[in-house]
Structure formats: C-alpha cells, structure tokens
Amino acid sequence: xxxxxxxxxxxxxxxxxxxxxxxxxxxxxxxxxxxxxxxxxxxxxxxxxxxxxxxxxxxxxxxxxxxxxxxxxxxxxxxxxxxxxxxxxxxxxxxxxxxxxxxxxxxxxxxxxxxxxxxxxxxxxxxxxxxxxxxxxxxxxxxxxxxxxxxxxxxxxxxxxxxxxxxxxxxxxxxxxxxxxxxxxxxxxxxxxxxxxxxxxxxxxxxxxxxxxxxxxxxxxxxxxxxxxxxxxxxxxxxxxxxxxxxxxxxxxxxxxxxxxxxxxxxxxxxxxxxxxxxxxxxxxxxxx
Amino acid sequence: xxxxxxxxxxxxxxxxxxxxxxxxxxxxxxxxxxxxxxxxxxxxxxxxxxxxxxxxxxxxxxxxxxxxxxxxxxxxxxxxxxxxxxxxxxxxxxxxxxxxxxxxxxxxxxxxxxxxxxxxxxxxxxxxxxxxxxxxxxxxxxxxxxxxxxxxxxxxxxxxxxxxxxxxxxxxxxxxxxxxxxxxxxxxxxxxxxxxxxxxxxxxxxxxxxxxxxxxxxxxxxxxxxxxxxxxxxxxxxxxxxxxxxxxxxxxxxxxxxxxxxxxxxxxxxxxxxxxxxxxxxxxxxxxxxxxxxxxxxxxxxxxxxxxxxxxxxxxxxxxxxxxxxxxxxxxxxxxxxxxxxxxxxxxxxxxxxxxxxxxxxxxxxxxxxxxxxxxxxxxx
Numbered sequence: 001x002x003x004x005x006x007x008x009x010x011x012x013x014x015x016x017x018x019x020x021x022x023x024x025x026x027x028x029x030x031x032x033x034x035x036x037x038x039x040x041x042x043x044x045x046x047x048x049x050x051x052x053x054x055x056x057x058x059x060x061x062x063x064x065x066x067x068x069x070x071x072x073x074x075x076x077x078x079x080x081x082x083x084x085x086x087x088x089x090x091x092x093x094x095x096x097x098x099x100x101x102x103x104x105x106x107x108x109x110x111x112x113x114x115x116x117x118x119x120x121x122x123x124x125x126x127x128x129x130x131x132x133x134x135x136x137x138x139x140x141x142x143x144x145x146x147x148x149x150x151x152x153x154x155x156x157x158x159x160x161x162x163x164x165x166x167x168x169x170x171x172x173x174x175x176x177x178x179x180x181x182x183x184x185x186x187x188x189x190x191x192x193x194x195x196x197x198x199x200x201x202x203x204x205x206x207x208x209x210x211x212x213x214x215x216x217x218x219x220x221x222x223x224x225x226x227x228x229x230x231x232x233x234x235x236x237x238x239x240x241x242x243x244x245x246x247x248x249x250x251x252x253x254x255x256x257x258x259x260x261x262x263x264x265x266x267x268x269x270x271x272x273x274x275x276x277x278x279x280x281x282x283x284x285x286x287x288x289x
Numbered sequence: 290x291x292x293x294x295x296x297x298x299x300x301x302x303x304x305x306x307x308x309x310x311x312x313x314x315x316x317x318x319x320x321x322x323x324x325x326x327x328x329x330x331x332x333x334x335x336x337x338x339x340x341x342x343x344x345x346x347x348x349x350x351x352x353x354x355x356x357x358x359x360x361x362x363x364x365x366x367x368x369x370x371x372x373x374x375x376x377x378x379x380x381x382x383x384x385x386x387x388x389x390x391x392x393x394x395x396x397x398x399x400x401x402x403x404x405x406x407x408x409x410x411x412x413x414x415x416x417x418x419x420x421x422x423x424x425x426x427x428x429x430x431x432x433x434x435x436x437x438x439x440x441x442x443x444x445x446x447x448x449x450x451x452x453x454x455x456x457x458x459x460x461x462x463x464x465x466x467x468x469x470x471x472x473x474x475x476x477x478x479x480x481x482x483x484x485x486x487x488x489x490x491x492x493x494x495x496x497x498x499x500x501x502x503x504x505x506x507x508x509x510x511x512x513x514x515x516x517x518x519x520x521x522x523x524x525x526x527x528x529x530x531x532x533x534x535x536x537x538x539x540x541x542x543x544x545x546x547x548x549x550x551x552x553x554x555x556x557x558x559x560x561x562x563x564x565x566x567x568x569x570x571x572x573x574x575x576x577x578x579x580x581x582x583x584x585x586x587x588x589x590x591x592x593x594x595x596x597x598x599x600x601x602x603x604x605x606x607x608x609x610x611x612x613x614x615x616x617x618x619x620x621x622x623x624x625x626x627x628x629x630x631x632x633x634x635x636x637x638x639x640x641x642x643x644x645x646x647x648x649x650x651x652x653x654x655x656x657x658x659x660x661x662x663x664x665x666x667x668x669x670x
Contacts, residue, residue, distance in 0.1 A: 027603065075502060155602070
C-alpha cells in the first residue's frame with residue numbers, strides 16, 4: 001500500500017522540453033514511473049524522453065489517459081500551468097517550481113478549493129512510493145520499500161532523514177515533500193490523514209520548519225485523530241525573527257509566531273517525540289517499530 | 290524585501306493617499322535645508338529596516354533649528370540595532386487627535402489576503418493582537434475577485450472608527466489594497482493613520498514588504514531592492530544568487546536546501562557553537578558556485594571555522610567533490626578551517642576523491658558539525 005501515487009499512476013510532465021523537465025522526466029521513467037506524455041505549448045508532436053508531447057494538458061490526458069501531472073514550468077508561468085492541471089480534473093498535480101509569486105498562489109488556492117484535484121507543492125521535491133513511482137526530483141536510490149510514511153516541507157532535509165532510515169534498514173511506504181512556500185496545496189494534515197488510513201504505514205515521520213502554524217495544527221490533528229505513532233523534527237531553531245531562511249515560507253514573524261519552539265511544544269503536547277538531530281528522529285522511529 | 294519608509298510613502302502619494310510633507314536627507318546640511326522648507330515641528334526619522342525605530346532613538350521631533358541640527362547629527366550615522374543610519378526622512382509634524390492602524394497582508398493559513406483595522410494605532414500592533422485580539426477588525430478578500438469596496442467600509446465600521454472620518458479611512462484602505470495587488474506586496478501597514486484636529490486623515494508611517502518571488506515582474510521595485518541592501522555580504526549574496534542570512538556567531542555554514550541548511554545551523558547551536566550565517570547554494574554544486582560560497586564565508590570577518598554540508602540528491606557526490614576540488618585549487622592555503630561532509634548519491638566515491646590537503650572530512654552531519662564547532666573554539670582560544 002501507499003498513498004497518493006503507485007504503479008498505476010499515469011503521469012504527464014508539464015514543461016518536459018525544458019532542461020529540468022527533460023532530465024527529470026528521464027529520471028522518473030528510469031525509476032519505473034508511468035510517464036505517458038509531456039505537455040508544452042507549441043511543442044505538440046515532438047517526442048521527449050521517449051514519450052509524446054502535446055500542446056495542452058487536456059490533449060495529453062485525452063490521448064494518453066493520464067491522471068497526474070508534474071509541473072516543471074518557470075515561476076512566471078507556473079501559476080498558469082497549475083490552473084491548466086486543475087482545470088483538466090487530474091487526480092494529482094505536483095508543482096516542483098520554486099519562486100511562484102504568492103499572489104498567484106492565492107488565486108490557485110481559490111481555484112483548488114473548487115476542484116477535486118490534489119495539489120502537492122509548489123516548491124517541493126515531489127512524492128515517491130519506493131519501487132512503484134516517483135513524481136518529482138527526489139533521488140530514487142536513497143529510498144527503500146517499507147512501512148514508514150514521511151512528510152516534510154523541505155527536500156534535502158527529507159533526503160537526510162530518509163538516508164538515516166534506509167541505512168538502518170527501515171524502508172518507506174510513501175515519502176512526500178509538501179513544499180516550502182507560504183501557500184501550498186496538500187498540508188501536513190492531509191498527508192497524516194492518508195498515512196493513518198494506510199494499513200501498511202506503521203509509523204510516520206513529520207519534518208517541519210519555522211513559519212506559519214501548519215505544524216501546530218498538524219500536532220493537534222495527531223493528538224486527536226491518529227493511532228499510528230509519529231516522530232517529528234523541526235528545522236530553524238536558531239533562525240532570527242523577520243529573516244526569510246531560504247524557503248519563502250520559512251520566516252518567524254516579528255510577533256514571535258511560527259517559532260520552532262512553539263511547534264516543538266505543540267508536537268510534544270500531542271505525544272510526538274521531536275529529535276534534536278536527524279539521527280535522533282531515526283532512533284524514535286526504530287523504537288516505534 | 291522591505292522598502293524604506295520614504296520609498297513606500299512616495300508610492301502612497303503617487304496613488305493619492307495623503308502623506309505628510311517630507312524630504313530625504315543624507316547629511317546634516319540637507320536635513321537643515323529640509324526643515325527650513327517644511328517648518329516646525331519636524332520629525333527626523335532614521336531610514337533603516339528596523340522595527341521599533343522610535344524607542345531605539347531613531348525618531349526625534351525638532352521644535353527649532355538647533356534641535357533639528359542636534360537630532361540630525363545624532364541620528365545620521367548612528368548604529369540602530371546593528372544597522373548604520375545612512376539617511377533620514379525630515380517630515381512635517383502632524384498635530385493629531387487620533388491614531389489608527391490599517392494593514393493588508395496575506396493570511397497564510399487561509400491562503401487569502403486580509404484587511405486589518407484597529408483604533409488602537411500608534412502602538413505595537415503585534416502586542417495589541419496578543420493582548421486584545423478583538424481590538425483588530427479583519428476582513429478576508431477573495432483573490433479571484435479582488436476587493437469589493439463595501440469590504441473596506443465594513444471593516445472600518447467594525448473597528449469602530451469615528452463616523453465622520455470612516456469613509457476617508459475606507460478609501461485609503463481600498464487604495465492600499467490596490468497597491469498591495471499592483472506591487473505584489475507581501476504586506477502593507479500604516480501605523481499610525483493620523484486623524485488631525487481638523488479631521489483630516491493622513492498616513493503618517495508606511496511599511497511595505499514586497500514578495501521577493503515577484504520582483505521579476507516589478508522592475509521598479511527590483512531596482513529599489515538593489516539599493517536597499519544594508520550589509521555588504523548580503524549584497525554580495527544577492528549578486529551571486531544565494532539565499533543568505535548573516536547571523537552573529539563564528540561558525541560559517543554552507544549547504545544545499547533550505548531545510549538542511551537550517552538544520553545544520555541548529556546543530557551548530559546544539560553542539561555549543563554559534564552559527565555565523567545561513568547560506569544555501571541550491572541544487573548541484575558546480576565549482577564556480579562552491580568557490581563563490583567559500584568566498585562569501587571567508588570574507589565575513591566573524592567567521593572562524595566553516596562547515597560545508599552537501600546532500601547529493603540527483604547531483605552525484607563525486608560531481609560535488611570535483612566541484613569542491615576545483616574550487617579549492619584556487620586557494621594556496623585555506624584562510625579558515627573547513628570541514629566537508631558529503632552524503633547521498635555516490636557520497637562514498639565523492640569522499641574518496643576529495644583533496645584533503647586543505648580541508649577536513651567527516652562522514653556524518655553530526656560529526657562534521659561537532660568538528661567545525663571545535664575548530665571555532667580552538668581559533669578563539
């Protein structure tokens with residue numbers, strides 16, 4: 001079992017003719033993902049990474065029966081690309097693009113609330129169900145099939161934690177990067193809810209970071225609705241207020257909301273052990289299993 | 290990206306929002322010329338990106354020329370919470386009867402912009418939000434439609450603004466929302482909006498933060514961003530295209546990916562050191578970027594020791610190692626000790642080819658950080 005993607009997922013890559021899109025489409029296919037088409041305006045009829053390219057997502061879905069998309073479109077056009085995915089009624093759209101203006105995402109967010117499509121990201125590494133499918137840029141070789149679910153706001157931090165788990169022989173059901181932007185589609189709670197419902201996920205790792213209140217809300221959700229044990233990690237304990245720490249969403253406000261301590265406290269209150277180091281997170285997971 | 294008060298006020302004035310008469314001055318002479326034109330009382334206001342300027346001594350009210358000269362001398366060049374004041378805004382003093390708070394910002398949780406109005410203006414609004422949240426009226430805006438004018442009126446009436454000025458305040462709020470959209474602002478805040486004894490409504494302060502991710506379509510604001518760097522290293526980072534934040538410690542940190550770099554900072558602190566910076570070199574690690582990153586941290590005089598932590602994802606560890614080797618070839622000797630840790634794809638191959646003449650290597654993140662902290666301690670002893 002897994003959540004959101006598996007070997008039946010049929011993927012269209014938006015922006016497949018660009019450098020990133022082309023490279024990662026190839027990597028996804030190599031991993032075994034069912035990439036069935038690309039979509040790039042003006043490039044219909046071409047073939048990239050062995051799959052046909054269409055001018056619109058609509059055409060690609062029509063012709064190749066795709067049900068998910070991965071967006072590798074530059075920030076200025078990415079909002080539009082996500083709208084196109086949402087308006088095509090896909091099951092899942094994964095937006096990798098970093099640097100989409102927040103006001104564009106506010107409009108996307110409004111449209112998202114009117115559709116049944118799940119959006120992952122933007123500014124995320126994507127999602128992987130080891131051995132079945134990966135949609136995004138995650139390095140497939142560090143993951144292993146197993147029974148731990150992982151949800152994180154950051155890419156490389158995810159890799160670090162997964163590496164610690166895999167090294168100990170602990171594999172993953174599905175690993176999800178939800179993205180480091182202030183406005184994102186799938187939230188921690190959405191992912192946690194799905195892991196809770198997944199019969200093969202025996203433990204969950206949640207990696208949060210400073211900024212916003214998603215981690216606090218997730219902590220309340222864990223306390224009230226989850227039986228599956230969760231181990232946590234929060235990045236940004238040493239971040240000064242008012243400074244954007246790389247991710248557009250990783251900022252402690254001047255009033256002191258969004259601090260690492262508030263998130264750690266909330267998780268601890270919900271019975272979630274929070275590691276001081278990535279190694280400690282792996283220790284907690286090992287204890288659960 | 291924060292605009293200076295004078296920049297934001299120019300944008301306000303161009304949009305028809307009443308602001309006090311003012312001049313920007315970079316020398317005491319210019320400041321005196323400005324007060325001669327504006328008259329007394331006049332406010333002398335430090336133009337730095339620091340909250341609580343008034344309390345820190347960065348805003349003074351001059352009632353005559355001697356005071357104006359004294360305050361301009363005091364404030365120009367002063368150190369305000371680590372920033373040197375390079376210019377002051379000389380502004381006509383407003384005789385006010387009431388102060389309001391008015392703002393537009395993005396409500397992250399809701400994913401929608403929100404208007405905020407409070408009659409408790411002129412004080413730290415975050416304290417008001419904490420202690421008396423009901424004193425702030427809020428109205429969310431549907432970003433697909435934009436602001437309906439009634440919403441601006443509704444939130445102003447709800448806040449309890451005096452009826453005789455309510456429509457004027459609503460009109461300012463409406464214009465602020467237009468500016469918020471048109472300039473890709475992350476936040477606009479006027480605290481205070483002053484109500485004069487003649488019942489005029491004036492925007493006496495102006496805070497405007499621009500979404501950095503939207504600067505590509507805001508060329509005028511992008512130019513202001515260039516001018517607004519207040520730290521040479523932050524300016525350099527901007528040129529190199531790095532995400533960089535300068536901190537006060539002595540352990541320099543270079544890594545890839547925001548979450549992992551933040552984690553490295555946290556670990557430096559956890560193991561008893563003090564981080565000097567946040568530096569994310571982004572995906573890959575080509576020699577050129579590695580060289581620039583090393584140049585950045587080496588040129589920070591506070592840095593005594595460096596930890597370089599790369600998790601190779603799609604980028605293979607051996608390629609990263611080659612990049613580091615090429616970058617190191619440009620140095621005859623390393624000015625500060627550097628500990629490198631490579632992990633992820635092909636990390637072992639990478640570690641093997643790293644030229645360890647100039648650097649130290651560690652296998653785990655925890656070990657690398659502890660060693661860098663120890664190096665920093667040895668330097669400072």
